[in-house]
Amino acid sequence: MRGKFITFEGIDGAGKSSHVEWLAEQLRGKGLTVQVTREPGGTELGEKLRELLLNEPMHLETETLLMFAARREHLARLIEPALARGEWVVCDRFSDATWAYQGGGRGLDKSKFLALEHWVHDHLHPDLTLLFDLPLDVARERIVLANRVLDKFEQERADFHERVRQAYLDRAHGNPARMRVIAADNTLENIRKQLEVIVASIC
Ligand SMILES: Nc1ncnc2c1ncn2[C@@H]1O[C@H](COP(=O)(O)OP(=O)(O)OP(=O)(O)O)[C@@H](O)[C@H]1O
Numbered sequence: 034m035r036g037k038f039i040t041f042e043g044i045d046g047a048g049k050s051s052h053v054e055w056l057a058e059q060l061r062g063k064g065l066t067v068q069v070t071r072e073p074g075g076t077e078l079g080e081k082l083r084e085l086l087l088n089e090p091m092h093l094e095t096e097t098l099l100m101f102a103a104r105r106e107h108l109a110r111l112i113e114p115a116l117a118r119g120e121w122v123v124c125d126r127f128s129d130a131t132w133a134y135q136g137g138g139r140g141l142d143k144s145k146f147l148a149l150e151h152w153v154h155d156h157l158h159p160d161l162t163l164l165f166d167l168p169l170d171v172a173r174e175r176i177v178l179a180n181r182v183l184d185k186f187e188q189e190r191a192d193f194h195e196r197v198r199q200a201y202l203d204r205a206h207g208n209p210a211r212m213r214v215i216a217a218d219n220t221l222e223n224i225r226k227q228l229e230v231i232v233a234s235i236c
């Protein structure tokens with residue numbers, strides 16, 4: 034039987050990465066084999082593209098095409114083979130991030146996004162997407178506290194991140210069967226309680 038594909042999404046600093054490995058462990062505890070991966074990245078080539086994407090200034094359409102190029106490689110080399118073997122894949126970001134960052138944040142034409150999504154993975158969409166939603170100032174505070182070097186996207190202005198957040202919420206509104214909004218302005222413990230209930234519904 035084909036495995037399931039779960040993705041995590043949210044604005045920078047939403048807290049999703051703090052739960053990715055935890056969720057994988059919960060699933061492994063149920064006897065499942067789980068691959069944890071991320072975008073952009075997840076393959077040798079994808080990680081090289083990630084370096085460019087997170088650090089080099091580039092035209093919006095170049096950025097979008099490289100996101101989808103990395104995704105094509107990721108699907109072909111990791112995601113699709115794992116799902117075909119019956120393994121589950123937990124991925125930190127996927128195409129909803131392109132919708133939100135390049136579409137919402139930077140203003141990419143929606144028809145261009147839809148054409149690329151159709152071309153690259155019309156046959157495969159996540160079974161479940163967990164959207165970590167919280168006010169921008171809380172996410173910003175977490176990033177400041179973490180004291181990390183900011184990448185190209187994290188250096189964007191607040192209005193960019195507000196548009197990304199709103200685009201994510203619009204996407205969730207349009208895909209209620211797949212996307213679940215997590216109230217992420219909460220303790221790790223309370224967030225995990227929300228995740229347990231949602232994940233139990235697809236196991
Ligand atoms: N619920 C929480 N309460 C307080 N701090 C949190 C919470 N969740 C995560 N953090 C902290 O916030 C910071 C950002 O968390 P994390 O890296 O998980 O976010 P992220 O959504 O993956 O961010 P990015 O996409 O920017 O990498 C980390 O320092 C983490 O320890």
Ligand SMILES: Cc1cn([C@H]2C[C@H](O)[C@@H](COP(=O)(O)O)O2)c(=O)[nH]c1=O
Binds near residue numbers: 071072087128131187
């Ligand atoms: C997949 C994808 C990602 N991004 C952006 C979103 C984040 O700012 C970075 C990735 O960093 P993270 O710490 O691993 O979350 O990339 C994007 O703009 N478009 C995409 O499709």
